[in-house]
Amino acid sequence: MNPLTLWPVAASEQAARIDTLFAGLLVLSGAILLLVGGLLLAFGARYRRGSHVRRGELPGFLRRDVEIGWTAGTLFLALFLFWWASTLALRGNAAPPDALEIHVLAKQWMWKVRHPGGAREIDALHVPRGEAVRLVMTAQDVIHSFYVPAFRLKQDVLPGRFTEMWFRATRTGDYRLFCAEFCGTQHSHMGGMVTVMEPEDYTRWAAVQPREQDLAGEGAALFTALGCAGCHAPSAAVHAPRLEGLYGRSVPLADGSRVQADAAYLRDSILQPKRAVVAGYEPIMPSFEGVVDEADLQRLVAYIQSLGEAAR
Ligand code: HEC
Ligand SMILES: [Cu+2]
Incomplete structure (x- = not known):
């Protein structure tokens, strides 16, 4: 891609919609600019010094009705723009349930990517087209931001939290990936390439990658090594909730509220178990803050998620 391209190719479903919004805003702002500029010039000419035009008080309808009219008009225009942009943003929020889930770990100064089958890559992301x-x-470590201009997508990536983003790529090719949040001396070099492949090619590519255990597999090993299994395994003598089928369920808490067991809840349960205690259990689970790092958390959460899928 030419680095000087002002309007990068649109390679995702969202990109087309974002471009329409962008073009719409551009046309509208252009129209307002012309209108205001035109009026400015016209009035400047009409009321120039020495011209023979009426300069007295305005007629009543100009003072009230026109004032109300344009105030209401611009208000509705602004509301319409808000509605347009926010529905686009909201639609971009929720991924379809069958989406291919890929894990990304950002660190100074690289992107580490893990695919469901166990394939991993650094500063590169291979995805199937149309899915x-x-x-x-x-x-x-610090805040990074995952930015793919060709997809018109940017999402901050934060330490201590999972953030999500989804897309459906529409054309094959290589697209630049950037870090869009200043993250240290090598920030400008933190980038990579997103490669969109035909689904068959992606399957073939994933199959020949050096196969390591996937995240969930590593999580299972950690689950035993860290002693989680000692409390949560079916055979454990301790009264602790079973984690099978937990992911995605609504969990009743001791304080009477309910919470959706998403990835964020799972990570909180591991780091701050006292914050949301499951109804019917004693708050005996120790905090694993400082014991597990982000990579381990990703593994543990992936493992618990995989338990959920097995039960469904
Ligand atoms: C000393 C026993 C013990 C250990 C060790 C332990 N837990 Fe727990 N865990 C519990 C108990 C009891 C609860 C329910 C009370 C609560 O929410 O704090 C719980 C709750 C949870 C929940 C929320 C469950 C739900 O149904 O919403 C998750 C997730 C979880 N633990 C994961 C882990 C992981 C991962 C580890 C290992 C890193 C671990 N636990 C280690 C006892 C334990
Ligand atoms: Cu960065």
Whole structure:
């Protein structure tokens, strides 16, 4: 891609809609600019010094009705723009349930990517064309931002939290990936390439990658190594909730409220178990803050998620 291209190619479903919004705003602002500029010139000419035009008080309808009219008009225009942009943003929020889930870990100064089958890559992301892809992202150190101009997508990636983003790529090719949040001396070099492939090619590509255990597999090992299994395994003597089928369920808490067991809840349960205690259990689970790092959290959460899928 030419680095000087002002309008990068549109390679995702969202990109087309964002471009329409952008073009719409451009046309509208242009029209307002012309209108205001035109009026400015016209009035400037009409009321120039020495011209013979009426300069007295305005007729009544100009003072009231026109004033109300344009105030209401611009208000509705602004509301319409708000509605347009926010529905687009909201639609971009929720990924379809069948989306391919890929994990991204950002750190100074690289993007580490893990695919469902266990394939991993650094500063590169291979995705199938036409399929919904959901990125679950977290950072190891400071705030980064995952930015793919060709997809018109940008999402901050924060330490201590999972952020998500989804897209459906519409054309094959290589597209630049940038970090869009200043994250240290090598920030400008923190980038990579998103490669969109035909679904068959993606399957073939994923199959020949050096196969390691996937995140969930590593999470299972950690689950035992950290002693989680000692309380949560079916055979455990301790009274602790079973984690099978937990992911996505609504969990009743001891304080009477309910919470959706998403990735964020799982990570909070591991780091701050006292914050949201499950109804019917004693708050005996120790905090794993400082014991597990971001990469381990990703593994544990992926493992618990995989338990959910098995039960469904
Ligand atoms: C000492 C026993 C013990 C250990 C060790 C332990 N837990 Fe727990 N865990 C509990 C109990 C009891 C609860 C329910 C009360 C609560 O929410 O704090 C719980 C709650 C949870 C929940 C929320 C469950 C729900 O139904 O909403 C998750 C997730 C969880 N633990 C994961 C883990 C992971 C991962 C580890 C290991 C890193 C771990 N636990 C280690 C006892 C334990
Ligand atoms: Cu960065």
